Amino acid sequence: MTKTTDVAIIGGGVIGAIIAYNLALKGISCTLFEKDRFASSASGATGGIIGPIWYVDHTIAPYWDMAMRSFERFPQLTADLLNAGINPEYRQNGVMKVALTEELHSTLRGNLAWQENLGIGVHWIDREELLEREPEISPTAQGAVYSPHEGNIRGKAFVQSLINAANKLGATCLEQTEVTSFEVKGSRIVGLRTMTETYHTNQVVLAAGAWTGVANRWLQESIPVRPIKGQRVTLKMPGFHPYCPVQSIVPQMDGTFLSCATREDGEFNHKITGAAIRQMVDNATATFPILKYAEFVSAEAGVRPGSPDGMPVLGPIPGWQGVSVASGHDHIGMILSPRTGEMMADYIESGDSSPLDFFSIERFTDGRIQHRPKTLFSNIAYDR
Ligand SMILES: Cc1cc2nc3c(=O)[nH]c(=O)nc-3n(C[C@H](O)[C@H](O)[C@H](O)COP(=O)(O)OP(=O)(O)OC[C@H]3O[C@@H](n4cnc5c(N)ncnc54)[C@H](O)[C@@H]3O)c2cc1C
Numbered sequence: 561m562t563k564t565t566d567v568a569i570i571g572g573g574v575i576g577a578i579i580a581y582n583l584a585l586k587g588i589s590c591t592l593f594e595k596d597r598f599a600s601s602a603s604g605a606t607g608g609i610i611g612p613i614w615y616v617d618h619t620i621a622p623y624w625d626m627a628m629r630s631f632e633r634f635p636q637l638t639a640d641l642l643n644a645g646i647n648p649e650y651r652q653n654g655v656m657k658v659a660l661t662e663e664l665h666s667t668l669r670g671n672l673a674w675q676e677n678l679g680i681g682v683h684w685i686d687r688e689e690l691l692e693r694e695p696e697i698s699p700t701a702q703g704a705v706y707s708p709h710e711g712n713i714r715g716k717a718f719v720q721s722l723i724n725a726a727n728k729l730g731a732t733c734l735e736q737t738e739v740t741s742f743e744v745k746g747s748r749i750v751g752l753r754t755m756t757e758t759y760h761t762n763q764v765v766l767a768a769g770a771w772t773g774v775a776n777r778w779l780q781e782s783i784p785v786r787p788i789k790g791q792r793v794t795l796k797m798p799g800f801h802p803y804c805p806v807q808s809i810v811p812q813m814d815g816t817f818l819s820c821a822t823r824e825d826g827e828f829n830h831k832i833t834g835a836a837i838r839q840m841v842d843n844a845t846a847t848f849p850i851l852k853y854a855e856f857v858s859a860e861a862g863v864r865p866g867s868p869d870g871m872p873v874l875g876p877i878p879g880w881q882g883v884s885v886a887s888g889h890d891h892i893g894m895i896l897s898p899r900t901g902e903m904m905a906d907y908i909e910s911g912d913s914s915p916l917d918f919f920s921i922e923r924f925t926d927g928r929i930q931h932r933p934k935t936l937f938s939n940i941a942y943d944r
Contacts, residue, residue, distance in 0.1 A: 578901030584729035605862030607820035
């Protein structure tokens with residue numbers, strides 16, 4: 561049976577879901593296909609820290625601009641999603657990074673000047689104030705940097721709320737529906753196939769996370785997205801609940817908290833390993849020693865979509881019409897999701913891909929890779 565949709569989106573993680581939501585806001589008919597459950601990989605296992613100042617390189621202007629404009633969108637976006645019926649569990653209680661060692665102290669102090677200049681209230685808090693806020697903090701803590709307007713979101717809830725809002729605006733979002741191939745006429749994609757149906761469409765968006773490279777087989781094009789597995793643990797302890805994410809300990813609205821996350825380049829599976837659990841528990845107890853008594857609730861794994869330079873890959877696929885890509889968000893897909901959704905929906909509506917030039921796939925073949933983003937937390941134990 562053949563169906564029709566203006567836009568077909570492959571992937572029901574945060575990137576596919578936010579594109580569906582933005583298209584639906586514009587009144588563009590779209591169908592989203594998810595082979596498993598919504599948010600079943602990276603977006604469900606995420607730490608959900610909305611903290612651009614720690615994880616995005618502020619010296620790369622288009623990348624930083626995407627992150628900061630996304631960051632500004634979160635309060636209104638999440639209020640709209642809540643109004644539509646599902647709470648995305650966004651908390652804007654700030655993010656704190658604690659100077660637990662001399663090395664961390666100098667990293668944090670060294671970056672404070674540019675962070676303070678952002679005008680978003682980032683400031684140093686001394687040991688005394690830190691102890692008032694987080695009495696269980698490690699005795700080695702010398703102070704901390706606090707960024708009061710950052711926050712965190714629950715990945716699964718965020719994706720569910722986007723899907724719910726998109727559905728209410730007329731989108732169709734399908735779970736357990738794997739896209740198995742494209743329908744091609746010359747150099748134009750005119751549709752796609754699932755196990756049971758064929759869809760005619762004008763535009764396909766590949767937002768399949770770490771699986772985005774599957775289109776390499778269908779198109780004979782190289783989309784350089786690679787898997788970077790991440791594991792986290794969920795813990796619980798009566799009477800203990802940090803006010804905001806501290807290091808990579810992330811409080812959740814149900815009273816549990818996460819300890820995030822491993823970074824396993826090239827691993828393409830969702831296995832939970834003992835080594836990862838130990839590493840995450842060790843990270844948690846290094847920050848809050850009392851957590852050696854915490855209850856282990858669960859462990860989760862997801863596969864991040866990595867790209868050769870660590871930045872997203874957005875926009876048309878050269879040599880093909882009717883297909884674009886939105887992937888490669890690596891460790892900051894939650895942070896970058898609001899602007900990704902807006903920019904991809906604007907491109908699909910207008911056909912003008914120039915605002916996406918910096919993130920285009922062509923940068924990997926035309927010698928334009930000039931940037932290797934560095935993040936504050938890329939070389940220390942708390943790397944996500
Ligand atoms: C442990 C961990 C901690 C993290 N912490 C943070 C954080 O604190 N802050 C932050 O901003 N980011 C964080 N990230 C990164 C962020 O979660 C990811 O960048 C983001 O979730 C990627 O979203 P995505 O939609 O591209 O991919 P995914 O969420 O993986 O979604 C892709 C979806 O496509 C589906 N799919 C694939 N092929 C097909 C097909 N043929 N047909 C239909 N469906 C298909 C898959 O089943 C999958 O559900 C973390 C990630 C991990 C793993």
